Amino acid sequence: MGQLREDGYHHLTTVFQAVSLYDEVTVTRSSSLTVTVEGEGADLVPPDQSNLAARAVELLAARSGHEARVAISIRKGIPVAGGCAGGSADAAAALVAADALWGTEWTRDQLAAAGAELGSDVPFALHGGTALGTGRGERLTPVLEQGTYSWVLALSSPGLSTPAVYAELDRQRCAGPVGLVPDPAEVLAALRQGDAAALGAALANDLQPAALALQPGLRSLLETARSIGALGAIVSGSGPTVAVLARDADHADSLAAALSARGWARVRRADGPVPGARVVEAR
Ligand code: C5P
Numbered sequence: 001m002g003q004l005r006e007d008g009y010h011h012l013t014t015v016f017q018a019v020s021l022y023d024e025v026t027v028t029r030s031s032s033l034t035v036t037v038e039g040e041g042a043d044l045v046p047p048d049q050s051n052l053a054a055r056a057v058e059l060l061a062a063r064s065g066h067e068a069r070v071a072i073s074i075r076k077g078i079p080v081a082g083g084c085a086g087g088s089a090d091a092a093a094a095l096v097a098a099d100a101l102w103g104t105e106w107t108r109d110q111l112a113a114a115g116a117e118l119g120s121d122v123p124f125a126l127h128g129g130t131a132l133g134t135g136r137g138e139r140l141t142p143v144l145e146q147g148t149y150s151w152v153l154a155l156s157s158p159g160l161s162t163p164a165v166y167a168e169l170d171r172q173r174c175a176g177p178v179g180l181v182p183d184p185a186e187v188l189a190a191l192r193q194g195d196a197a198a199l200g201a202a203l204a205n206d207l208q209p210a211a212l213a214l215q216p217g218l219r220s221l222l223e224t225a226r227s228i229g230a231l232g233a234i235v236s237g238s239g240p241t242v243a244v245l246a247r248d249a250d251h252a253d254s255l256a257a258a259l260s261a262r263g264w265a266r267v268r269r270a271d272g273p274v275p276g277a278r279v280v281e282a283r
Pocket of ligand 1: 008009010011012037115117118121135137162163166
């Protein structure tokens with residue numbers, strides 16, 4: 001993680017991997033722009049025009065000469081305020097859906113450029129797979145990789161606000177020297193070799209100390225995950241979700257069960273990489 005930029009964002013270098021946790025976003029013609037949200041954590045997502053999916057549709061409409069008269073319905077499967085880029089995934093899905101509905105036929109690059117105006121992670125949510133993100137996270141380079149990675153995601157409540165975690169990082173840096181995560185060469189080498197153990201050992205996140213300062217209970221979650229045999233465990237994004245890497249799918253199932261047995265009730269299994277936002281059904 002680099003320094004705070006003049007535009008209020010931080011320079012960063014990050015390796016993104018899309019995993020098999022999904023939100024379903026349905027966009028249909030309507031008399032006006034509406035948003036409904038259901039599923040776990042739905043009450044924390046604004047059901048109005050401030051919703052990132054609504055802003056995505058409005059942006060595409062304005063740029064492509066359409067009227068944003070659609071009903072957007074979001075079924076959440078991605079943890080809300082969890083550091084899992086769920087809002088960005090919804091924006092990406094809404095862009096793809098509205099593009100299909102209106103026959104806009106924008107290229108993926110055009111959609112990604114519009115997405116970057118909505119949030120730093122939206123281009124990756126469109127792209128999917130595994131990618132290196134630079135800039136504020138919106139500039140992507142595909143990553144050479146092999147294999148499938150089996151993850152357990154341990155969810156925590158309450159969520160953490162991304163700007164609050166970045167602000168805590170700045171506060172810690174002002175207070176004194178903090179260790180920096182090295183560039184992701186080891187992570188990239190592990191992915192290239194399909195070596196889950198090496199990936200687990202190389203996992204690191206500059207935002208983790210800030211997330212731990214705001215939610216100290218996460219520390220014991222990370223320690224527990226490692227003590228029961230995880231290849232690695234880190235705070236995902238700005239947290240508070242913790243991503244736990246397993247050897248394979250069976251191992252991930254047993255880690256998930258073991259974490260549940262130790263009191264972490266909200267654990268999810270997910271595998272990666274998976275593709276980014278796409279149309280599942282067009283009617
Ligand atoms: O771009 P996005 O809306 O997802 O970012 C949410 C907030 O996270 C930003 O307003 C900013 O406070 C912080 N952020 C940052 N540096 C980044 C990405 C996000 O400081 N590279």
